[in-house]
Amino acid sequence: MKKVITYGTYDLLxxxxxxxxxxxxALGDYLIVALSTDEFNSEKKGKxxxxxxxxxxxxxxxxxxxxxxxxxxxxxxKINDVQEFKVDVFAMGSDWEGKxxxxxxxxxxxxxxxxxxxxxxxxxxxxxxxxxxxx
Numbered sequence: 001m002k003k004v005i006t007y008g009t010y011d012l013l014x015x016x017x018x019x020x021x022x023x024x025x026a027l028g029d030y031l032i033v034a035l036s037t038d039e040f041n042s043e044k045k046g047k048x049x050x051x052x053x054x055x056x057x058x059x060x061x062x063x064x065x066x067x068x069x070x071x072x073x074x075x076x077x078k079i080n081d082v083q084e085f086k087v088d089v090f091a092m093g094s095d096w097e098g099k100x101x102x103x104x105x106x107x108x109x110x111x112x113x114x115x116x117x118x119x120x121x122x123x124x125x126x127x128x129x130x131x132x133x134x135x
Contacts, residue, residue: 031066092112
């Protein structure tokens, strides 16, 4: 069985996320998503999520491409995850291109082009603009 892993926050799950998950799953038989915890997002990434970790986990578990969701607690767990779960392919969006090449010693590394017209940041900005215009 060929295992694939990807990482992310997956807040405000949208079709760009689904595109990445679909392409990642197509690389193997089993897709693991390492989902950033609330603490990791706030303390290390400087992100505030709309949905909690548990809510984001439930959303991901409902996506047919996803076989397992595990917590991402820090930046440095990737080598351990690849080894522990016997991962064959590490997949990420192209906005991270080159940042995880150190994993090539442990598995294949693939960067996917992002879905250009959508991002969680863009959604949050648009929602913020709508709220301001309604004030």
